[in-house]
Amino acid sequence: MSGICAIIDFGGRTVDVADVDVMASAAPYRSRDARGTWTGAGAALTHLATVATPEAAREHQPIVDAATGSVLIADARIDNRAELVSALGITPRTAAPTDAELILAACATWGRRAAARLVGDFAFVLWDPRRRHLYAARDSMGMRPLFYRLHGRRLWIASEVAQILAAPGVTAALNEPFLMAHLLGAFDEPSWTAYEGISRLDAGCALEVDEASVGAGASPFRTWHVDPGRTVRYRDEREYAEGFREVFSEAVRCRLRSSGQVGLLLSGGLDSGAVASVAGQLLRDGHTDAARFGTYSWAFEDLVEVDERAVSDLIVAHYALASTSIEADALSPLCRYPGGGPTIDDPFAGPYEPLLAHAYARAAADGTRVMLAGNRGDLMVGEGIWDSFGLLLAGRSRDFVRDVRFERDRRGVSALAAARRLVLPPLRSEFGALRPFSALRAAHRRLRPARESPLPPWVRRDAVARAGLAEGRSNTERTPALRGAARRARYRAIFSGMQMAMLLSNERLAARAGFEFADPWSDRRVAEFVLSVPQWAVQRVGEPKRLAREAMRGVMPAEALRAAGKVSPEPLLRRAFTERGTHAVDDLLTGSIAAHMGLVDEGALRAHFTEIREGGP
Incomplete structure (x- = not known):
């Protein structure tokens, strides 16, 4: 993943370029290939480049609009490129425009409505030094992060909270309501972060600040929402599967656009299996320019009940995909303690963090530039949502x-x-x-x-x-x-706070490994299609993920399609907490910050884990 960071002073005070350099240096892994900075009166903007697409290799950010003087920094992969080129009337003289150039042109043409016209994964900041006006936006599915702090007349904005915390003069206390919500598993306040005064820009939202409005504080506004009036109805139910297959295949194809190897975390489930099968078909039929494609699957020799290669290997063999097995028996949660775990940005750390980090390190060594996953598949077409x-x-x-x-x-x-x-x-x-x-x-x-x-x-x-x-x-x-x-329940599942936290955690892990994280199931067009069809066409009682399964007939090998399913991680988690990770748990429960802040009863929490060790729920 690339990254961005900026300091804007709406009072016109000088911004020391060294300050934004410190912010950039707090996330050095985001500038694997280049770093560029623009400075002007009361502003400094830095772009950290990790090249993932052929077009990005030609980018030199920040880029400046010759007509308006506006400056753009963007961490982006734009998928509706042809549509934008046509709508904007761009006639490439030599090479196709880069994604950043498309964003800059869109903002010049459509202003604050520009973000809604962009399809893909993005976070960007546009600064107009003449009007002293800032416009920043995130993609509708929340795949690229953006955080900000507005204090007085100065704004700090960046891809990571750590970058803002690193900026000279920034102090931030822990945000008690956020931490308590995290302990309760309540992730549904999208602007909250672990620090008071630092906010997360929500998915599908934008932020505008200028000299006139800065005194009133930052007020993000929504740029995209699913259209409540859009409905898709077919006479023949088979057409829903055909429509989904078309949209999903395009989502996969767009994410195969890479300047290096594209990897995929492949399990035995339908979600990543569908990505692998569609990618295999596109590669076989010559419908993608991806140079190399390889899958990565976890290998459990001891915990054979969580090993899913019996299914994933069927897809690998059918499409002759390159495949790497990652030895995973030693990679249980807390295995890297006191290393690994949460970063300074966020206390969230998923149970698969050690496995992901190990797989990502191997993929990075193989030259991977984009890593695909099937994270949002369950929420998009599964879960216990019936109609x-x-x-x-x-x-x-x-x-x-x-x-x-x-x-x-x-x-x-x-x-x-x-x-x-x-x-x-x-x-x-x-x-x-x-x-x-x-x-x-x-x-x-x-x-x-x-x-x-x-x-x-x-x-x-x-x-x-x-x-x-x-x-x-x-x-x-x-x-x-x-x-x-059912339609409302599906929307809430797709955009759940827990899912957003998991996606941001995966994004940070991928960035630290030096490549881009992408999920075809997190394509806006896929979400729009699923939310526009009758929900009884998505799945039925006793027929989970019916829409996706029907769409994958003839694409995923028949035997793999029949066998694909969710494997419970409980054996892995239980082993971590009852055997291998007991000393780490004891250490974490002794003198914790949460207990010091009065958020938890340390004795009751210790008793809870003792019950788990002894075979309790």
């Missing part, structure tokens, strides 16, 4: 009866009870989504007596109250007015 109620409304009574029968047999209840389970929750959701009912429900929540919160026993309830964290916080209030309970 039996939608089948009923669509007049598909036979399919509805089939769902009821499956639910009856699975739950061991009567057919009537099964039907109630499938119909009543979405029916209540539909009534609750109507404006009058929504207002009534909000009033009821305010007036009803407070219920005992189901908090973990090791969390300090006074700290929860002090942080102002209400029970059941979610991103419901940011869900657009989509029709259908």
